[in-house]
Amino acid sequence: MNTLTSKILDGVRSTLGQQKAALHEPTFEGNEWKYLKECLDSTYVSSVGKFVDQFETNLAEYTGAKYAISVVNGTAALHIALKLAGVSEGDEVLVPALTFVATANAVTYCNAVPHFVDSSEINLGMDAGKLRDYLKNSAQLINGKCVNSFTKRVISAMIPMHTFGHPADMENLLAISRDFNIALIEDAAESLGSYYFGKHTGTFGMFGIISFNGNKVITTGGGGAILTNDIVLAKRAKHITTTAKVPHRSEFIHDEVGYNYRMPNINAALGCAQLEDLQFKLRAKRRLFHLYKENLANISEIRIIEEPANCISNYWLQTIRINQENEFLREEVIETTNNEGYMTRPAWQLISSLKPYNNFPRMNLDTSESLVKGLINLPSGSGLISKIT
C-alpha cells in the first residue's frame, strides 16, 4: 500500500473508529414511527392526506420558499420545473457535466438537448466566469432568445447544481440568467440545509428542486420537491403533477397532459418526522466534517472540500480531492477504505462522457475532467457521529 493511501485510511479511521460506515445511511430517531402509524390508521396512505400538506408547508417555511410542491422524486421535480420554465422540443439546456445523470435525463424527457458546462475548482458547481465567456463567444440574443450560434438551437434554461451540498456561485449565475435570458432552475437535490449569503439554496431561480432519496440529508423513501416563489407557477406545478385533474366533486376532468408525480401521504409522513430532525442532523454532519478536517489536515497531497466563502453547506457528502500528482492512487484509496469497512466512492463519471450523452454540445470541460480524477466521497451520514466513541 502506498504511503498516501495509508495516511488517508488512518485519517478516516481516526474519524470514524472501528464501525462499518456506509456512504450515507438515513437515521430515524424522531417521530417517524408515530407519524407512519398515524398515517396508516387514517387509511390516507396514498395520493392525498394531511402529511402531504404539512410536509409542503414545513418545507416552504424551512427553506423560505413561498411554495413547495412535493413529488415522487427529484428527477420528476426537475422534469416539471423544466416543462413549466418553457423548455420545448429541440431547445438546449445548460447542465453541469459533473452531476448525477438525472439532470440530463430530465432535459431529455422534454425532448430537449443537454449542453454541458464546466465546473469550478472551488465549489464544484457551474463555473460562472467560464460560462459567461463561453456564451459571449458561442451564443447570441435573437429576438430576446439566447441562440447557440453553432447549433442554432434556443438555449432556454440552465440548471446549476449545488454539488455535494456546496452552494454554487449564484450571484454570477443569476446575472448570466438575466443577461442572456436563460431561465434558471436550481438543482438543490443535494443541498437541503445549504445557504448562499444567508438565503437557502433552491430559492434563487425560477424553480429549485430538492431530493429526498434514501441517501440524502433527510429521506421520504423516495421523494422530491419543487420550490418556487411564484404563485402561478406553484399552482401549475401542483396541477400538472397531480394528473391535471380539475377539482370537481365527482367528475373526472383533466384539462392538459398531466403526470402522476404526487408524493404519497405515507412517504410525506416519513418526511414530516425527518424534517423535524433536520437541524440535529446538520449539526452532526458539520461536526463530522470538522473531525475529518482535523484528522486529514496533515496530508498535504489532498484537500478536503469546504463550504465556499459566505455560504453554509449542509456537508451532504464529505469529499476529499487528491492532487494531480497522486490521482493515480484514487482507485487504491477507494478499494482500501472499502475493504476496511468504510464506504467511499469516486464522484460520478461526467455525464457528458456517458453513452447516451457523449455526442451532445459542451464547452471545454478541463476542470470537471480533472476534478473527477481526484475526488473521493467519504462516509457522511449524520448517524456516524453518535457512534464515534
Added chain:
Amino acid sequence: MNTLTSKILDGVRSTLGQQKAALHEPTFEGNEWKYLKECLDSTYVSSVGKFVDQFETNLAEYTGAKYAISVVNGTAALHIALKLAGVSEGDEVLVPALTFVATANAVTYCNAVPHFVDSSEINLGMDAGKLRDYLKNSAQLINGKCVNSFTKRVISAMIPMHTFGHPADMENLLAISRDFNIALIEDAAESLGSYYFGKHTGTFGMFGIISFNGNKVITTGGGGAILTNDIVLAKRAKHITTTAKVPHRSEFIHDEVGYNYRMPNINAALGCAQLEDLQFKLRAKRRLFHLYKENLANISEIRIIEEPANCISNYWLQTIRINQENEFLREEVIETTNNEGYMTRPAWQLISSLKPYNNFPRMNLDTSESLVKGLINLPSGSGLISKIT
C-alpha cells in the same frame, strides 16, 4: 326525489347499513405495521431493499407472470411498457376511450398519439369485434406494420384495459394483436385478482401493468408493477426504471436514458403485507357484490355489472348501469347517495372528449358514450363488509 333514485338509495342502504362509506378505502389488517417497522429499523427505506425483492417475487407468483418489476405507479409502468414495446415518436396506440386518463398520457410521454377504441356493453373493455372491423376498413399491413390508412401513421401498440376489474375479451383482442401485428399491453391497473379463463389478467400481452394506488384492491401508498413472461424484457424494464445504471462496485455508469421509476422499499413493505391479505379482501369484495345484487335485484331500470362468462372478476369497483330511458337520473342518484354518506361517482368522462385529446383519431364511440351516461360506481372497499351488521 324520483322513485328510481329512492329505490337505488334503499338498495345501497340495505347493503351497507348506516355507515359512512367511501368509494374504495384501503384496509390494513395484516402485517403492515410489522413490515413498516422492520423496514425503518433496517434503514433501507429507499431505492433498494428486501421488501422490493420480496414484493416482486410474491407478485409474480400470485399472478403467474414469470417476472414482476415494481415501479412508482401504474402510469410509470404503462410508460415503460410502451417504450419497451417499441412505440416510437409519431406512432399511434389504440386505447379505450372509457378509461382513466393515464392510459392516454403514457402514450403521449412516448411522443405517440392515442387512437380511441369503443367498449363492449358486456365487459366494458375494448370491443374486439368492432375493433377488428374498424382495422379491416381503416388500416393495412405495410412491410409487416399496421398502418392507419388515413393518417399514414404506424399503429404500434394497443392497450386494452380491464375496466373496474372485469376482464376484457382477451382471446379476440390477442387475435387482433397477432393478425395486425400490434403489440398488446394489458392495462390491468384495476384487475389484480381477476382471471380470464383461469389465467390472471396482465399475463396475456407482451406486458401487463398493475396499479397499487390507494384506491385499488391493495395499495403501496403509490405504486405499480410491470408484468412480463420474457426475461429479456424483464431485465430491460428493471434496468430502465432504475436510471439505467450499470452494476458496478463504485462507478456511476448509465448506458441509456433511464427513468427514476423505482418503488421505494418502504412502499414495497406495505405491499408485501397487503398482498398476504389479498385473498381475504377479494372474498369480502365478492360477498359485497352479491349483497348489492340481491338488494338491487328488483329494480328493473338498472343492471349491476357482473363478471363476464368464464372470467373471475376482482370486483374492484361495484358498478350499476341505469337504462337509457332513465339515465337523466344519474346526477340525482349520485347526489342523493353522496348526501346520505354513500360515496358514489360516475365513470370517467371519455378521455377522447378531454381537452388534451379531443382532436385525436377515434373510431365510432357510440357504446362508450352510452355507457358513460348510465354507469355509477358504488362504495366497494373490502372493509365495508365487516362493518355490515
